[in-house]
Amino acid sequence: MLFWTADTVVAELARRGELWEPVPGLVACRGGVLALFRRIETRLADLARAEGFDEWQVAPGLELQTLARARYFESFPQWLTAAGHLGDDEATLDSIARSPDPAAAAGRAIGPAACALTPALCYHTYARLSGETVEAVRMTTQGTCWRHEGDRLRPLERGWAFTMREMVFVGAAADVRAFRQAGMALGLRLARSLGLSGDLQTATDPFFAPSAKGRALLQQVKGLKHELRLDVGGGRRVAAASFNDHERFFGTCFDIRQPHGEPAASGCIAFGLERWVLAFLVAHGPDPAAWPDVDAARPVLERTLT
């Protein structure tokens, strides 16, 4: 049994002033926990680079139409978070500026959503490659993802916003399968090298039941999604990485083709950084002096993915 749990380690970091949430579900940090975050972040970036993936810096938002093209609104409407702004007319702005409760007045006056806040980084890849013919594209990026999670929020474990490192492969179906298999092995080795325990399980996305429940069943039957779950104490595990084979779904949605003219297949490997930080803190405690060297086990960086 682990001494620390997700709850006790988060409470200890809050007590030390290293972790806080200015908005429910949005975490901020400094000190040891931030140093750990940076080390895990660097480790994953190095790993993606060593595997030959091309680093992109994606935008913080996407057109709502891009998500529609990916059939997002059938699949995960419950998560959608979007950005809007106030109108440009001076009368509205003036009434907000002079309101006795300007925060509430502004909140109500925000216009319709002008873009979606990125729910998963790989949508940027498909949007960018739309209409193109590709042999094999290896893209990687890190960024903030937003998913509305209702009242299920827990610091570091489940945020309204969180940090993702993703590796995306677009190309032949067989290569996607190989990429995903190698990714799972790599994820397990990374966990082991950090002294973390967990397991790899088949999984399904939380598709919106009325419109997309059938897709979850299909995903399960075909074994298209695996999750690496890490211990966070108290007998609980959280999915800290997922390994996804989309088959030709996004290639078809976004008209991305292989040289022979068929829609390209795609797959992605996604790491939720805050969850890796949490699992590490639960395993090794909040004191940096007791931590194993994150940078030590470099052999994991051997090129293994594709």
Add this chain to the structure above:
Amino acid sequence: MLFWTADTVVAELARRGELWEPVPGLVACRGGVLALFRRIETRLADLARAEGFDEWQVAPGLELQTLARARYFESFPQWLTAAGHLGDDEATLDSIARSPDPAAAAGRAIGPAACALTPALCYHTYARLSGETVEAVRMTTQGTCWRHEGDRLRPLERGWAFTMREMVFVGAAADVRAFRQAGMALGLRLARSLGLSGDLQTATDPFFAPSAKGRALLQQVKGLKHELRLDVGGGRRVAAASFNDHERFFGTCFDIRQPHGEPAASGCIAFGLERWVLAFLVAHGPDPAAWPDVDAARPVLERTLT
């Protein structure tokens, strides 16, 4: 006269597939321009660390009430960008999922703003220190800032979202003045070491005229804001860094006190990373082979700020 201008360098990067905008005002990049972005980002982070500033990772959003406390809605309501999400009731989600135009349906159905997307990083500092007594706090962070700019958008030069590196000092008024003066010298030396030309000018924030015009006048008369403007070709310059003395404004708004009981003074130095990248590209062209070594002029990292 520079050979490249902001327009021609952006067009060339777009042609090479290194720069694109999935949403107007939201930029994405890869390749040489991303490598340059990372080098400038690292340079600024190293600089802040060398000056003894404590690195924070701030949240991507703020409570609207925090901005109200900072009198933001009187000052800059025109910029406000906020995040909202769909409601949790299944009927609404189902109607969006089944809509012939789900993007439009979702855009209209987004609830009232649940948080503000950070317009400037230093608000996080004041919110965090609220109610505390501080001698001298030196905080630094990098993050995405959102400011609605209407139709004045230009890639890398003026985005709806952009990347800021900020150094914030909270403490005695005389120390804030010294911090700001040293920051200006440092900004100029950084520009020179990158081979960039520009000038330092007194400036004012674009306060919302009806409610806060008086503050701009006061700011100008007192010389509380300077901007470092860099050449972007075609005889134009853009403000790539600002150096701000807030006097006791935020200390009073957020009840941050000095040991003797008076409100603390504060100041901040903010760098707009995309604008530094743009000025560098205009000065040296889009070909990495022709770039001077960003990492060479390390003497600028001598501790000079405070």
